[in-house]
Amino acid sequence: MTAHLISVIGSSPGVGKSTLCRALADWLAGLGVSVDHFEEADVLTRPAFRPVAEEFAGGAGAVRPGTLVECTRAYVEESLAAGRDCLVTDALLPFVPSLVAWGHDESALVQVMKDLTGAVEPADVTVVYVHDDPATALRRAVEREGPAWEDWYVGKLAGSPGTRSVHDLPSAAAHLRFEAELTRRLLALTPWRVLTVDAGTLDAQESFAHARRRLTELLRLPTRP
Numbered sequence: 001m002t003a004h005l006i007s008v009i010g011s012s013p014g015v016g017k018s019t020l021c022r023a024l025a026d027w028l029a030g031l032g033v034s035v036d037h038f039e040e041a042d043v044l045t046r047p048a049f050r051p052v053a054e055e056f057a058g059g060a061g062a063v064r065p066g067t068l069v070e071c072t073r074a075y076v077e078e079s080l081a082a083g084r085d086c087l088v089t090d091a092l093l094p095f096v097p098s099l100v101a102w103g104h105d106e107s108a109l110v111q112v113m114k115d116l117t118g119a120v121e122p123a124d125v126t127v128v129y130v131h132d133d134p135a136t137a138l139r140r141a142v143e144r145e146g147p148a149w150e151d152w153y154v155g156k157l158a159g160s161p162g163t164r165s166v167h168d169l170p171s172a173a174a175h176l177r178f179e180a181e182l183t184r185r186l187l188a189l190t191p192w193r194v195l196t197v198d199a200g201t202l203d204a205q206e207s208f209a210h211a212r213r214r215l216t217e218l219l220r221l222p223t224r225p
Contacts, residue, residue, distance in 0.1 A: 004086045004219055005076065005123040007093040011180045012134040012173075013153065014141030015199040016207060020130060021090040023208045024215070028086050031221065036079050038089040048075035061160075062102040065112045068095050073119035080123065093120070093127065094190075096183045103161035106182060113186050125192040126218065128211055129183070132199040134176035138169050193218055 006024060010017030018040060025037035038046070044053045049071045055063045072093070079087050091097075094116055099109055142150045150169065157166035157175065166172045187194050195214050197207045215221060 002219075003080050003084070003123045005093070005120055005125045006086065006088045006128060006215065007125065008088065008090055008128045008130065009093070009096075009183075010091070010137075010199075011129070011131040011183075012137035012141075012176045014137035014139070014144065015130045015132045016204050017130045018090050019204050020128070020197065020207050020211060021088060023204075024128070024211060025088040027208075027212055028088065028221070033221070034083055034085045036084045036087045038075075038087060038092055040090040042090075043092065046075065048078055063098070065095075065099060065104065065108065065115070068099075069112065069115040069119050072116060076120050076123055087123065093125070094183075094186060096186060097179060100162045100179055100182070101157065101160035106185075109182070109186055110189060113189050117190050117192075124219070125190075126215065127187060127192055127194045128197060128215075129187075129194055130197045130199050130207065131180065134173040134180070135170070136200065138173055138176075142169070 008017055008021035008024065021039075022037065025035050029035045043049050044056065051067050052063050052071050055067055076087070094113060096109065099112060104112075138153075141153075154166060154168060154172055157163040157172055163175055166175050195211065195218070197211055199207060202210060
């Protein structure tokens with residue numbers, strides 16, 4: 001089968017991105033597909049991304065776009081050489097939240113998207129974009145993680161060059177709305193498929209069923225007899 005990269009991203013914390021990513025990876029493995037489930041924290045631990053971890057630790061918590069591109073290229077090449085049929089990644093491509101926080105403008109991100117498009121070849125890319133109203137999703141995240149998480153999240157954004165306008169949850173939600181529109185514009189420049197999952201109207205089980213059905217149709221994946 002064609003090698004697929006399924007990148008699961010979310011418009012905000014609290015939309016169920018990681019839950020959906022894990023469910024998709026488990027489902028594909030159950031179909032007999034050779035799957036690599038790349039979890040969000042893996043970007044600092046996978047061997048292919050060692051340069052990212054080194055730059056992040058030694059460069060005030062920022063990474064050069066070129067490093068992200070080359071590490072992504074190395075990850076895809078290594079995975080395909082190892083015989084993986086499907087890479088299911090959590091918050092990997094296209095790095096928009098991190099790049100915006102580090103102060104890169106839209107023109108710079110346009111170039112990053114072009115570079116990433118070449119870096120992931122020959123994998124066939126589908127971006128599963130889990131979306132909800134940011135204010136609603138952030139409230140859900142605070143309910144799940146507790147008040148200390150709210151302080152950490154707002155502080156993280158407030159302390160980054162590209163998101164210094166954030167000082168509370170409402171301003172964080174406003175930034176996330178801007179970021180969602182930017183993400184859509186950038187994804188439209190690529191040849192990648194984009195599958196949107198509306199987390200505002202679907203619960204976790206329904207989101208998984210919707211994504212599973214659409215991916216089966218779009219990618220002509222095997223099904224159980």
